[in-house]
Amino acid sequence: MSLTExxxxxxxxxxxxxxxxxxxxxxxxxxxxxxxxDISRFGVMSTGNPKQADVMLVVGxxxxxxxxIIKNLYEQMPDPKVVIAVGTCASTGGIYQGVYSTCGxxxxxxxxxxxxxxxxxxxxxIIDGLVLALDILNEKERKILEEKKAxxxxxx
Numbered sequence: 001m002s003l004t005e006x007x008x009x010x011x012x013x014x015x016x017x018x019x020x021x022x023x024x025x026x027x028x029x030x031x032x033x034x035x036x037x038d039i040s041r042f043g044v045m046s047t048g049n050p051k052q053a054d055v056m057l058v059v060g061x062x063x064x065x066x067x068x069i070i071k072n073l074y075e076q077m078p079d080p081k082v083v084i085a086v087g088t089c090a091s092t093g094g095i096y097q098g099v100y101s102t103c104g105x106x107x108x109x110x111x112x113x114x115x116x117x118x119x120x121x122x123x124x125x126i127i128d129g130l131v132l133a134l135d136i137l138n139e140k141e142r143k144i145l146e147e148k149k150a151x152x153x154x155x156x
Contacts, residue, residue, distance in 0.1 A: 012055055012133075013042055014130070015049075015056050015073065017058045019062045019156075020096070021094075022060075023059075023060075024120040025086050028126060029124045042131065051077070055130070055137065056084065057083045057084050057086055057126075058086065058110075059087050059092065060087070061097070061104060061105070062095060063101055063102050064101055064103060067103050076112050081137075082113045082125050083117075085114070086121055087119055089119070090105065090140050094119060113133060115128035118137065
């Protein structure tokens with residue numbers, strides 16, 4: 001495969017999902033969109049539609065009420081897709097671990113590809129997580145392309 005085949009053919013679109021919590025990480029994600037940190041330099045676009053998203057960025061512990069909603073959002077995203085757990089609450093449940101109204105960490109509900117630890121997570125760490133997620137997204141896309149080529153060879 002050539003390098004051009006492995007590069008993204010479009011900018012990655014990110015679906016930001018807040019599942020509860022203190023909203024501290026939400027503010028840091030918004031800081032990533034400002035000119036100071038400027039995640040758009042990586043081609044990252046923010047979207048509110050899961051059908052257009054390549055990356056799901058989740059903050060906060062998953063509440064029981066939000067569990068089915070977040071699963072539904074994940075299932076609507078096209079393949080390949082990557083999930084990033086931002087902050088201690090999404091990664092481990094944080095201070096909400098063991099609370100009756102939460103499921104705990106995100107990986108109990110969805111498969112998580114990248115963990116960005118911290119409370120509050122710094123914008124630089126979120127950007128590092130996004131860059132890592134883009135590498136994972138490219139790898140998943142490469143595997144899908146290889147499977148399609150193998151199927152095409154098998155059918156011929």
